[in-house]
Amino acid sequence: MKILFIEDDKRLAKLVRGVLEEENYSIEIEMDGENGLECALRGIHDLIILDWMLPGRDGPSICRQIRAARSSVPILMLTARGQIEDRVSGLESGADDYLVKPFSFDELIARVRALTRRTLTDQVDATELRVGSIVMDVKAHTARRGELPLDLTKREWDLLEFLLRHSGQTLSRREILDYVWSFDAAVQPAMVDVYISYLRPKLTVSGRKDPIQTVRGFGYKLDPKNA
DSSP states (O other): OEEEEEOSOHHHHHHHHHHHHHTTOEEEEEOSHHHHHHHHTTOOOSEEEEESSOSSSOHHHHHHHHHHTTOOOOEEEEESOOSHHHHHHHHHTTOSEEEESSOOHHHHHHHHHHHHHHHHHOSOOOSEEEETTEEEETTTTEEEETTEEOOOOHHHHHHHHHHHHTTTOOEEHHHHHHHHSTTOTTSOTHHHHHHHHHHHHHHSGGGOOOOEEEETTTEEEEOGGGO
């Protein structure tokens, strides 16, 4: 996931970059409003974290310009302004969420996860997901590979659905964990590996290729060429 952080406080920008990179997010930093807006309008980011007070152009103005460009990218606004009317103003400018400084990094990470998960799941909700020979009928709750039905547990179903919806994309263990286990803090990322190991044999019956690729040190992706 690519995050744009528009923040003129160099120390805070460095700290936030370090914290989010530990969570396997890719971070791009801009330190003034005009450059930040120009970068945001390129449309290559999955989330924008935006300070309210910036040189050149303030956060609410940037929000309004992004929304005027018909971009639906999630925006998390950071500000020292904690009054209700300021929160309302920030949200009305187009921000999706609002975090008051000073904030804990744990809270920042939780907000980022919630917003990026929404991005991942706010896709067109197709009734049928089809990648190669793998077919999932979401409405009927049936899945098959070729003509062979797949007998899946709920977790295996959710895992396969997530992989199918993002076929060809590398998904981090954290992204998979957040989707399949809905932010259950008691579940560790290693559980993703366990359920991948459960799902693989069900997809590779009758000598079919394993469509799930391991991206070492990061996560997994469903390879359409092997599906």
